[in-house]
Amino acid sequence: MFTDTDCIECNSGYTYSASDSYESCIRCTENCPNGTHIEYPCNRTNNIVCEKEKDEIVDWPKLFGYCSAQGILLPDWESFIRLLCRESDISEQGARIVAIVKESYDKDKFDTRIYNAMNLWKQKNDTGDDIKMFNTFAWLFVIIKLLLEK
DSSP: OOOOOOOOOOOTTTEEOOTTOOSOOEEOOOOOOTTEEEEEOOOSSOOOEEEEOOOOSSOHHHHHHHHHHTOTTGGGHHHHHHHHHHHTTOHHHHHHHHHHHHHHSOTTOHHHHHHHHHHHHHHHHOOSOHHHHHHHHHHHHHHHHHHHHO
């Protein structure tokens, strides 16, 4: 025996039901498992969609550690950071990064200042395109190195 059903819309972001389903609304999954992130949030017709985290192509901490330990940038690390920001289309961040690093890290520990300035650049510039970021960084680093060796 059939009875009439009163349908109500699911609450977007909290419950969902497939559009071709006559099932009651189901509670949305709140989080993705480790190693994944939410690619699409829950809506009225679909649960969240999780996507595997992308591995970074570049080992940024290792690269920054190497570059800061070389001492190549010591004479003018501030200009390097400003140029790096300008070449990355975030020139307005250059002076801010330099100010934060100068205020936060011991002036006698240049390698720490340089490392953290490069790390801040990466955070402000993180487009998800490691190759483009690496090319910008490496190109500028080599140019500075060549200029300072003359």
